Amino acid sequence: MDHPFDAIVVGAGGAGLWAALELAREGVNTAVLTKLYPTRSHTGTAQGGVCAALGNLEEDHWEWHMFDTVKGGDYLVDQDAAEILAREAIETVIELEHMGLPFNRTPDGKIDQRRFGGHTSNYGEGPVRRACFAADRTGHMILQTLYQQCIKHGVKFFDEFQVVDLLFEGDPAKGGRAAGVVAHRLADGQLHTFRAKAVLLSTGGFGRMFRITSNAHSLTGDGVALCYRHGIPIQDMEFFQFHPTGIVGIGILLSEAARGEGGTLLNDKGERFMSNYAPKLMELAPRDMVSRAMYQEIRAGRGIGGKDYLYLDVRHLGRKVIEEKLPDITDFARIYQGVEPLKEPVPVQPTAHYAMGGIPTNVFSEVVRDDKGTVVPGLFAAGECACVSVHGANRLGTNSLVDLLVFGRRAGRQMARYAGKVERPQPIADAVEPVRAELEAIRGREASGESVAVIRKELQDVMMDNVGVYRDATLLTAALAKVKELEARNQKVAIADRGSVFNTELLEAQELGYLLDLAHVTVSAALARTESRGAHSREDFPERDDKKWLKHSLAFQGKDGPTLRYKDVSITRFQPKPRTY
């Protein structure tokens, strides 16, 4: 079935929904495709807040927010983009309030704000109250509010349509333009083509390549991998953030808001060990530093009971603060760990959380395909799947939400402008055939002993153990060999479900292919980068090396794996300095 539209949005998280809203307001004929229902998107799980220098409780300026973002990202941030992020954060948060988002309020009725990791006043002096929040379900309220507005403005949704291929007129690596997508309808397994002038990828991250992750099962990097397979490079994949406070063993997140409200991290001796690593910001240092400090403590035998976790302590905050400002995460601790945070400290360990890398874009959310910023006409990306890059080598807490709001909005506006000046692509003959053949090959394969679940498990194990918080050449070389082995075995993967209706096993097989592609790039880029910067911490190269490595990586798909090239970082206001807190 062929569906002609003017704009297609793939993924219905915050970035996709805001883009769709902008397109609807401009009267552009738009469809949103999501493999879930929109309200199931992972934006909904963001807890702690969204930073904007409103200054509602104390002096604050967007320039400070920009500086914190650049320093937090270990100077790999493109500063032109960070300036836009920090400036437009303010108007997007105000616009969300106007849309109805139920922010917590100050006594005088303004949006309430709290502290968050790495966000400081006056260029690093001390923590500042910048994170606007709705209890500890800020992301839930953002997702709900944007979905509500999309309903109000008549946005057309295709729920449970999983995009499995991208369509182009010509080769996108050589000037071809976006022409639409192919989607698999979960309800009956039919392949549909959606033709459009402008296509936005807002498909989220790919934390499911790791064993311990805060990410939803659905976060398998679909949009990123599809770009890569069509010759579009992917950027900065060696930088993956591990959030310090995941629930032990399963990785569910306990928000940084717990520390923002005054929660502390303790080792086995009951010491606030962060005083040894970040004396000024303590527990509110950026996540990469806190996660490394936790690994150091565990290695030194100061994990709780000598084990591989530490304590997050919120007992001293009192019942009122915990129940009013941190209700969900207290509930998580009770349900998933059987721990009562009002009475006992909560065991935590770092959990794979956020991809700083992704599909390279410019500040208009247009996908770029080389180190010169050449645009792929009609193709856009925003949110976690994109790399603008506002997060550089390490994202600050709440800036994921700021990113998807600011650049989702920009994507929608730019798509509307673009769609107004080009013709809709013609139908492409046999557009669904390549991916139909791919899916049928999986579905038709005889049992081979290789299953999706086993290959995925082995991938998640090696990525967690060898490509985690600390890395070195030995670990990464072994990981590369393992990923290649898994890629070869995945050619034989077979599934039990031969049906058409909700064949979730078939789609999981497809998603595993995406994860393998992206893991391969992650390992290769990590092995190549012989320095430590932000979330990429090489024990064999412990120093940051600006001379050699102040540059973004771009990975192009080659015959036997990725080919790496590099591009310059945009530096406007802040020259790189040593990063201490």
Next chain:
Amino acid sequence: MDVNLRILRYNPEGDAAPHWETYQVAVDPMDRVLDLLIKVKAEQDGSLSFRRSCGHGICGSDAMLINGRNRLACRIRVDQLGKKISVAPLPGLPVVKDLIVEMSGFFGKYRTVKPYLINDQPEPERERRQSPGDRARFDDTTKCILCAACTSSCPSFWARPEYVGPAAIVQAHRFIFDSRDEGAAERLEILADENGVWRCRTIFNCVDACPRGINITRAILEVSSAIVGRRG
């Protein structure tokens, strides 16, 4: 420990009717039912189909009938259920395959209550002011994740599928009692309909089913009172 897990299976491309299948699963008592389903799919039958995404009670994908009560599979642990666990699709909604039910009717009803802020006043340059007290007034109903556990547990909904259902009323409540909203009259008109709030018989199944702990019956009663007050 080993659990005896019964799942109501249905394959529309082969089965005439749903039927129970039993699986022995080795589990940790802290495992959630979702972990068990994932394990069965990985190790025993890859064709088992269910929805899941975030895995910690926020996305609302995996509501199902677990040991006779509507639950999120990712929020209920084995040690809370014992060694015999039965899992079936949400009641009262058409089954598509295994544990997957048709949700379009549910979301369709959600849309009928105008679930978005209505306020045609010119927007101020900064945020609209709202006191912490006014904000607290509708806090409970902002928690809703549209998982359908409440609506599909409601005997009034089973008896009359046209009933808008508790979830849609919760969503309406979230706006009716928001001091910034001016659409209460429109929504109350919709909910005063014969398939609106009056279908609630205060059976409290919805409150028991809600994974977010929302006091749904109270919200419905507050909406009913507002309708009565409007008429008075």
